[in-house]
Every structure is written in structure tokens, then in C-alpha cells.
Amino acid sequence: MSVVAAAKPGWLAHAGQWMQRHGALIRGIQWGVVAVYAFLIIVPAVLPLPDDSAHLWNNLTLIAQFAFWGIWWPFVLLSMVMLGRVWCGVLCPEGALTEYASKFGRGGPIPRWIRWGGWPFVAFGITTIYGQMVSVYQYPLAVLFVLGGSTVGAIVIGVLYGREKRVWCKYLCPVNGVFGLLARLAPMRYKVDEDAWRRSYKNGEHGHRVIPINCAPLVPLRSMKGAAACHMCGRCSGHRDAISLSSRSPSDEVVNLGAQQANPWDTALILYGLLGVAIGAFHWTVSPWFVQIKQWLAGWLIDRDITWPLETNAPWFLLTHYPDRNDVFSWLDGGLIVSYIVGTGLVYGTALLVLLAGATLMLGRFDRVRLHHLAQALIPIAGAGVFLGLSATTLSLLRAEHVPLGWATDVRIAILVGANIWSAWLAWKVAGRYAAWPRRLAAFAWFAVGLAVVDSAWWLMFWGF
Secondary structure (H helix, E strand, C coil), X not given: CHHHHHHHHHHXXXXXXXXXXXXXXXXXXXXXXXXXXXXXXXXXXXXXXXXXXXXXXXXXXXXXXXXXXXXXXXXXXXXXXXXXXXXXXXXXXXXXHHHHHHHHCCCECCCCCCCCCCHHHHHHHHHHHHHHHCCCCCCHHHHHHHHHHHHHHHHHHHHHECCCCCHHHHHHCXXXXXXXXXXXXXXXXXEECXXXXXXXXXXXXXXXXXXXXXXXXXXXXXXXXXXXXXXXXXXXXXXXXCEEEEECCCCHHHHHHHHHHCCHHXXXXXXXXXXXXXXXXXXXXXXXXXXXXXXXXXXXXXXXXXXXXXXXXXXXXXXXXXXXXXXECXXXXXXXXXXXXXXXXXXXXXXXXXXXXXXXXXXXXXXXXXXXXXXXXXXXXXXXXXXXXXXXXXXXXXXXXXXXXXXXXXXXXXXXXHHHHHHHHHHHHHHHCCCCCXXXXXXXXXXXXXXXXXXXXXXXXXXXX
16 A cells, blocks of 8 residues: 555656646647637527527537536536646636736736735626526526636736736636635645755756746745645646655645635635525525515515516626527516525525634634634535536436436435535544544534535425425
């Protein structure tokens, strides 16, 4: 067993070196993804919507829908946990475009407003809510507006700021924060040997002058400890004979580096974003409560002769408006969607925050760092939930093609059980850094109640409603 474990870092180091030597190939792959991405978001938007006779294998719009929401996004999230941010460094079209634009752009300094730490949370929340308002999972025009708009934003930021950098990816990308959280669970990262780095000041690289490298995502390489910010592009592999792709325990970054990385915006993204707003976005389409509230409000408005909220004259880029598909949102629909998602986010996020605060108090005097550290233990269950929510689209498209899905329930349960166990294990390890028995056990009990709260959301969505 020790021989195998010792061989893995060597194999991974060679893989990192291969990536470093074949940077041109990686860039070529990125441009290939850019071409496919552009085709899938532009062409379906100018084609007629599919009719009832269309199938996944013969309609480009359905193919694009399945590619983006059925395969692309769920498995990009999964790749973060398995490989770190390889998607960002090797495949992401927005990353390639913003870096290319910055190569020929103005190269301006990054302004303070861009460097604000709350953007990962705010951008994720706004994008998630807006996507529901325009039915981004169903209609290609909405896809073009949301994803295309994000891509245009990435290019503009690249033109304005940085020189051959990914300023957009570092600060403004709507999923950057999510990717950074999930990458903390990855079993590999580019590790920095600080002793070798110091030796390089005297000896260079292999005895030669150190060749500078461009870290496009603006990671301070010498102080890089984990995988949250690294895009895994391989450019720095072998730099100063001190950086190499290495294996690690999937719990390492959360447990051992969590206190250093703890910050309130990450906690907000976990509790109110992934375990709040995202749950609300998945819930409202299947919730009988949403329908009951809508019916009651509609009756209340009619009784008082207030009819404008029931009108369906909003443009498609503000609220879903496809009369030929009998799919039109009224102003009441739009207001309720936003209210339901935000309300769900506040309820679940606040409940979890209270429980984490209780767990923190069990460990001794209340400390914000401990709270933020414990919150990171929820990353596995948060990531699993978003994966399950997105994969619901995958299953609905397959169900429309009469693909047998009897296995889906068992897989969902297995994913939830596995994520619960992983989060529980992380919480137990984190709590052990701050207290021994019985405080550790008491804190874990509060955390376990938090897991039950999260599980209640997915029970409602898949089995309760």
C-alpha cells in the first residue's frame, strides 16, 4: 500500500510536467471548446423552437439543451471535486477569451470595485435567480442572453484590465466561488516546496536562470497552499524546481487550511447560495406551496380589482414570454419566483447559520473563524445538492425520450448518503482541531441537525412534494 501511495505523486508530477510542455496543445483545445460553445449558444437561438416530434438525436436545440444543462454543468461541478479546477485551466471558453482579450487590451490596473470579496456570492445569486425568471433551462434565447452575456462581460473585462490575465475569472465569474469551494475537496493540487523555492534564489532552475511564468488567474504562487484558486493549467509545473502536481487527502484543505481560508463571503455562498438560493431555484417548479400562494394572491388581487400584476406583457429577456408555447409569466409570476427563491434562501441559510453558531459555541468561546471553518464542512452536501438539482434536467430530457430511469432514485439516495457522510466526517475532523470530548461530540450533534435540515430540502423536491 505504501509503495502505491508513493508512486502516485511521481505519476502526477509527470502529468503536470506534460501539461507544462504541451501548453500550446492545451490552448488549442480551449479554442476548440470556444468554437463548440459559440455554436451551441448562438445557432439554436436563431432556429425555431422544437415541436412535439423533435428528439434529442435529431433536433439541435434539444441537443444544445441536453449538452449544457444535462451534461456540461453537472459534470463540470463533478470534475471540480475529482480533478480540481482543470475545467477552468484547460477547457473553459470564457477563461480562454478573457485571457486572449487581455493580451491585446488596455492592460489597466484592477480597480477596487472588482476586487470586492462579495462578488462570488452576489454574482451567483443574481445569475441563479435571473436564470429562473427567463427559463434558461428551457429556451435557447435565454441561454444566449445569460451565457452569452457572461461571455461578453468576460471579454470586456479582459480588454480593460490586466495583461494576459484572467481578471474576470478571479473576481467576477458567477461560478468562480462555487468552483473554488468544490476544488477544496479535490484529491490533487499543485504543491509548492518552499525549501526548493528558497534554494532557487541561489541555484536557479536546474542550475540555470529562472524563467518567469504567467499565472493567468493571478495566484500568488509562492504562498499557494491549496487548490481553491489554482486553475490547474500546468504552466507553473516545475517552476523554480518547487511546484509539482501532487496527491493529497480530499479532506486536507478543508480540515487543515480551512481556518486560514475562512471568510464570511465563503460562508454566505455555502449557506445562502448553494444551500439557500440554489435550493429555492430548484424547488419552486415542483412546489405545491408556490401554486397555492399564487392562486391565493391572484384571487386577492382580483377581488380588489388590481389586475396589472396578472398581465403578461413583460419582454422575454425579463420574464419568460413564449405565447406560441403557452409559456408566459405574468408580473405576479415573476415577483413570486424571486420572492420564493430569496425566501427559501433566507430560511435555509439562516437556519443553518444558527445551527453552525450553536456548534461553534459547543467548542468553547464563540469565534467567527471556527464558524467559517465549520461551514466549509458543508461543501460536500452543498455540491451534491446542486449536482442533483441540475441532473434533474438531465433526467427529464431522458424521460421525454422514454429512457428507463428506474435506477435514478437509488443513485440519488446514494449520492445524498455519500455527501452526508463526507460532510459529517469533515465536521468531526474540524471540531477535533478545536476541542476534545465531550465538546467535540456536542458540536457534531448540532452539525448533524444542520445536515438533516439540508436533507429535508432534497426529500421535499424528490419525494415529498
